[in-house]
Amino acid sequence: MTELRVPSRILMGPGPSDVDPRVLRVMATPLVGHLDPAFLDVLNEVMALLRQAFQTANRLTLPISGTGSAGMETVLVNLLEPGDRAVVGVNGEFGRRMADIVRRCGAELYAVEAEWGRALDPSAVEDALRKAKNPKLLAVVHAETSTGVLQPIPPLGELARRAGALLVVDCVTSLGGCEVALDAWEVDAAYSGTQKCLSCPPGLAPVSLGTRAEEALLRRKTPVQSWYLDLTMIMNYWGKDRFYHHTAPISMLYALREALRLVEEEGLDRRFCRHRLHSRAVCAGLEAMGLELFVPEPWRLPTLTAVRVPEGADDLRTRRALLDRFGIEIGGGLGPLKGKIWRIGTMGYSCQPRNVILLMAALEAVLREQGLGPPPGAGMSAAAEILADGERTG
Ligand SMILES: *Cc1c(COP(=O)(O)O)cnc(C)c1O
Numbered sequence: 177m178t179e180l181r182v183p184s185r186i187l188m189g190p191g192p193s194d195v196d197p198r199v200l201r202v203m204a205t206p207l208v209g210h211l212d213p214a215f216l217d218v219l220n221e222v223m224a225l226l227r228q229a230f231q232t233a234n235r236l237t238l239p240i241s242g243t244g245s246a247g248m249e250t251v252l253v254n255l256l257e258p259g260d261r262a263v264v265g266v267n268g269e270f271g272r273r274m275a276d277i278v279r280r281c282g283a284e285l286y287a288v289e290a291e292w293g294r295a296l297d298p299s300a301v302e303d304a305l306r307k308a309k310n311p312k313l314l315a316v317v318h319a320e321t322s323t324g325v326l327q328p329i330p331p332l333g334e335l336a337r338r339a340g341a342l343l344v345v346d347c348v349t350s351l352g353g354c355e356v357a358l359d360a361w362e363v364d365a366a367y368s369g370t371q372k373c374l375s376c377p378p379g380l381a382p383v384s385l386g387t388r389a390e391e392a393l394l395r396r397k398t399p400v401q402s403w404y405l406d407l408t409m410i411m412n413y414w415g416k417d418r419f420y421h422h423t424a425p426i427s428m429l430y431a432l433r434e435a436l437r438l439v440e441e442e443g444l445d446r447r448f449c450r451h452r453l454h455s456r457a458v459c460a461g462l463e464a465m466g467l468e469l470f471v472p473e474p475w476r477l478p479t480l481t482a483v484r485v486p487e488g489a490d491d492l493r494t495r496r497a498l499l500d501r502f503g504i505e506i507g508g509g510l511g512p513l514k515g516k517i518w519r520i521g522t523m524g525y526s527c528q529p530r531n532v533i534l535l536m537a538a539l540e541a542v543l544r545e546q547g548l549g550p551p552p553g554a555g556m557s558a559a560a561e562i563l564a565d566g567e568r569t570g
Pocket of ligand 1: 191243244245246248251270317319320321324347348349369378
């Protein structure tokens with residue numbers, strides 16, 4: 177077998193995103209043991225940086241070994257016991273996945289649905305919380321990557337509190353890309369993933385539990401169903417006891433530390449601003465090409481744009497041409513949206529002017545070849561104009 181060679185790509189799909197070269201470099205750092213005093217410093221630094229990114233003082237803030245779904249499963253299996261009632265917002269693939277895990281925990285599911293491409297209606301959430309009578313938790317997706325919808329969290333915090341439920345938020349595609357303020361929003365538990373807006377390879381899932389969630393965990397009558405994801409044991413490694421539970425993925429933790437350092441250096445506000453600017457440029461470019469955005473204005477994600485596959489365009493052929501000829505990856509639709517939308521990520525290191533401009537030019541070329549007639553150069557110039565505006569106003 178030959179040495180591994182993969183083509184060079186620009187990752188503008190729903191994740192993974194491109195990894196900053198600085199993160200790739202630290203991954204080549206030689207290993208130390210997972211109980212080496214030098215590595216224990218790394219653990220503490222990662223926890224401190226994660227608290228900054230989540231905007232929380234939560235003691236129990238650490239990365240779980242596994243991808244974003246492991247974060248989702250960790251939060252739900254640790255907080256839910258058989259017979260508990262849980263209200264879950266389902267307006268996309270990841271809400272569905274939470275609902276599935278809730279059932280597997282032996283908890284009673286109260287789903288609040290909304291049309292895919294729309295946010296949940298707080299009054300429907302309120303009804304479900306009432307119907308569930310004393311629900312243990314309310315779980316929602318902040319940034320629904322399958323549809324491109326941003327769910328406003330603050331109104332839901334208030335509702336959960338009044339119902340005596342813990343608020344659980346999926347921040348996989350928002351952490352490091354748009355405002356996530358766990359303490360200000362009174363979120364009780366949240367999780368994320370490293371390969372979206374943090375621009376780190378997939379493999380870790382930052383989670384954070386507040387005091388109310390931690391108390392609920394310590395009050396459990398039954399042991400956590402998952403041995404590997406049991407936070408009561410994991411926290412004895414990350415806390416001062418340093419008990420061995422499982423071997424920490426050392427190189428991934430080096431990588432996350434560097435990715436979070438990049439977030440800190442850029443500053444949260446500037447980083448959020450950069451994501452908003454580039455997604456606005458993508459939206460403007462797509463609309464100038466005559467394409468229709470899937471999500472109405474108030475709910476558009478600043479980290480991922482969903483756009484309808486235009487009539488007459490071949491979904492697969494278009495994405496394949498972008499990949500083969502321009503090296504650009506964008507995502508297709510999931511579940512009921514398969515073949516209906518494209519998902520364009522502008523996350524982390526991928527969120528750069530040159531990527532947006534290249535995608536506009538490439539997409540225009542590929543659509544024109546299929547007999548569609550976006551006006552030549554329209555997408556590119558509309559996007560460039562927004563980016564130049566942002567450049568001027570900072
Ligand atoms: C990607 C994603 C997940 C799952 O993360 P994996 O790393 O693929 O396991 C969960 N929730 C949302 C909103 C996501 O975008």
